Amino acid sequence: MSEDFGELVGPLDPAMIVVTTAARDERAGCLVGFHAQCSIDPPRYVVWLSKANHTYRVVLHAGHFAVHLLTEDDADVAEHFGTQSGDDVDKFAGIDWDAGPDGVPLLRRLPHRLVLRKHTVLDDGSDHLCLVGVPVAVQGAGSFPPLRLSSVVHLDAGHRAEERPVPATERRADG
Numbered sequence: 001m002s003e004d005f006g007e008l009v010g011p012l013d014p015a016m017i018v019v020t021t022a023a024r025d026e027r028a029g030c031l032v033g034f035h036a037q038c039s040i041d042p043p044r045y046v047v048w049l050s051k052a053n054h055t056y057r058v059v060l061h062a063g064h065f066a067v068h069l070l071t072e073d074d075a076d077v078a079e080h081f082g083t084q085s086g087d088d089v090d091k092f093a094g095i096d097w098d099a100g101p102d103g104v105p106l107l108r109r110l111p112h113r114l115v116l117r118k119h120t121v122l123d124d125g126s127d128h129l130c131l132v133g134v135p136v137a138v139q140g141a142g143s144f145p146p147l148r149l150s151s152v153v154h155l156d157a158g159h160r161a162e163e164r165p166v167p168a169t170e171r172r173a174d175g
C-alpha cells in the first residue's frame with residue numbers, strides 16, 4: 001500500500017520551497033515539498049511541516065511565516081535548509097536575511113517569496129502539521145524554472161518524520 005502510494009504521487013514532482021519563521025527571538029527554517037495554493041478569493045497558501053522539525057516547534061508560537069520558492073540554481077540552499085536541523089546549528093549564521101513581520105527571516109538569496117500571516121493550524125494526528133497562511137506580501141513575482149523534488153530527493157533530511165518526539169511539541173530528549 002505505502003509503496004503504491006509513493007509510486008503514484010512521486011511523478012507529481014513538486015516544486016521545492018524553504019519555509020522560515022520566528023518566535024520568541026528564535027529563528028527557524030526548513031526545506032519543504034508539501035505545499036500549495038489552497039484558496040483563490042481570499043488568497044490562501046498551505047504548507048505541511050514535519051512534527052520532527054525544529055521549524056515546526058517554532059512555528060507553533062509564530063504569528064507569521066515565509067514561503068521562499070526555489071529555482072534550479074538554488075540546490076545548495078535546499079541542501080543547507082533540508083539536511084541540517086536548527087536543533088543542532090544556527091542555519092541563519094552567515095546568511096543574508098531581512099526581518100519581516102514578527103521577525104520572520106526573509107532570505108535575500110531567495111527573492112521569489114510569500115510572507116504569510118498564520119491563519120489556521122490543523123493537526124490531523126499525522127506526522128505533519130497543516131499550516132494555512134494569508135499572504136501579507138508577495139515578492140519577486142515572475143516565471144522561473146523551479147527546483148523540483150526529483151533534483152533533491154537524494155538529500156538526507158535533517159530530521160526524518162519518524163524521529164518526532166512524543167508529544168511532538170517537546171524538544172528532543174538530548175536537545
Ligand SMILES: Cc1cc2nc3c(=O)[nH]c(=O)nc-3n(C[C@H](O)[C@H](O)[C@H](O)COP(=O)(O)O)c2cc1C
Binds near residue numbers: 028048050158
Ligand atoms: C527532499 C526533501 C523534502 C522535504 N519535505 C519536507 C516537507 O514537506 N515538510 C517538512 O516539514 N520537512 C520536509 N523535509 C525535511 C526538512 O527540510 C529537514 O528535516 C530539515 O533538516 C529540518 O530542519 P529543522 O529541524 O531546522 O526544521 C524535506 C527534506 C527533504 C530532503
